[in-house]
Amino acid sequence: MKYRITRTKVPNVLRFMAFFKTVIAKLATEATSNRCNPFITFVLGGPGSGKGTQCVKIAETFRFAHLSAGDLLREEMSSNSENGTMIHDIIKDGKIVPSEITVNLLRKAIHSSGNHKFLIDGFPRNEENRIAFERIVGVEPDIVLFFDCPEEEMVKRVLNRNQGRVDDNIDTIKKRLEVFKKLNLPVIDYYSAKGKVCKINAVGTVNEVFEKVKPVLAALRYCEGRILDIHESSSSSSSSAAAAVDAATRYHNRTKHSLTRGATPGGPRGLDWANQPNPFLPSSPPSPPPPPLSPEPHDDSPPLPLRLPPPFLRRSPFSRLHLPPPLRLPLPLRLEVHRPLHLVPPRQPVQRQPSPHRVPPPFPTSSPLATTTLLSSSFLFLFFLGPLLTQGPLPRAPRLDISAGPPPPPISARRLLLHPLAGGLEVRRACLSILQP
């Protein structure tokens, strides 16, 4: 069963192309800004667990910017600012400074640092801190390092710290430990549930603990598909392995295999996704063609107007979508787009065989609604309408072939095609017809 799709109003299609270009540009901008997001590591643990000590080593070795919330607050406290006395009193009492103050200090430090990888030490201390950071700075941590240390060890270390801090005394430390258990552990639980916490046993010498930290940081090179420029600056036993990884990373960054370059159409060195192989071609051998459809009942009813909900009707009514007589579409469905599939106009038109897109079985056969959901507007848009309309001149007869297997419950073609389009395909005044050849 074959239907021909023709386009009748070129200016409308141009408008649609402009819209499509805008969408692509927006996606590209988002992708770029994602790449520029800072890499945030929250470093948590009780008072005296060794957060600051380990942060200094991590920052040196892996070139992170180290921002200690406590240090920023102490600086603010001694700068005679209007909040100085308040901060002093809160810290001395072992309590937590209002989030707005701490987060703004952190935000300024992040923006002025010039780095893009941060260790944020001693933050967030409570849920309020966490929520304020997400609201004001607008990012979540990529990972959370949690230094787990027994209480008696923490007390011993704090009392030996000897930095003249107003809160390093036995009375304040007891309160801080209570605050840690009551307010900070729930934050750690929150990030644990999100799979972001890396718990490190903080017992042992400084170097022993650092040996446990190092592999965590080294693994971040490839965190979430991003290649971070995380390199150990000190010589290490694994330096030859690291050098091999670096060489591979540099190679990938130089070539079209780069994960971070050329993601926009017409990118550097002519890398253009449009010229890349069609990623949707099936890798397995094609399955045999489905048996032909059973004969259809004749239907003389006039073509159905395509009803689009507002706001799609704002400018002008959508044109009619001429549908053939009701068609039994047994399952599974197969859509074939007889056009090369590109999302942007190729420099050189590439001739390709039709690319069949199987709607993956098992198809839910019981509910027509479930079926139409699979053929959603974005599906049609991405795989059929969008590519067609951005290709420049259409071929004489672009075809959308719908073929189907033996008949389980019948589904009307009107329902199948109207429902997804009416669901929100944002095409203004495009004029499409589906015609029987």
Ligand SMILES: Nc1ncnc2c1ncn2[C@@H]1O[C@H](COP(=O)(O)OP(=O)(O)O)[C@@H](O)[C@H]1O
């Ligand atoms: N692994 C360790 N073993 C023994 N002492 C440590 C260790 N790590 C840190 N210290 C010492 O304990 C004290 C508290 O460490 P610090 O890094 O300031 O902890 P935090 O930032 O978590 O409060 C410091 O005097 C530090 O030198």
Ligand SMILES: Nc1ccn([C@H]2C[C@H](O)[C@@H](COP(=O)(O)OP(=O)(O)O)O2)c(=O)n1
């Ligand atoms: N997010 C934060 C971090 C620290 N503070 C206050 C309260 C803390 O007891 C002090 C000292 O913090 P700091 O991180 O330097 O303390 P420790 O390194 O855990 O001993 O600062 C805060 O109010 N909010």
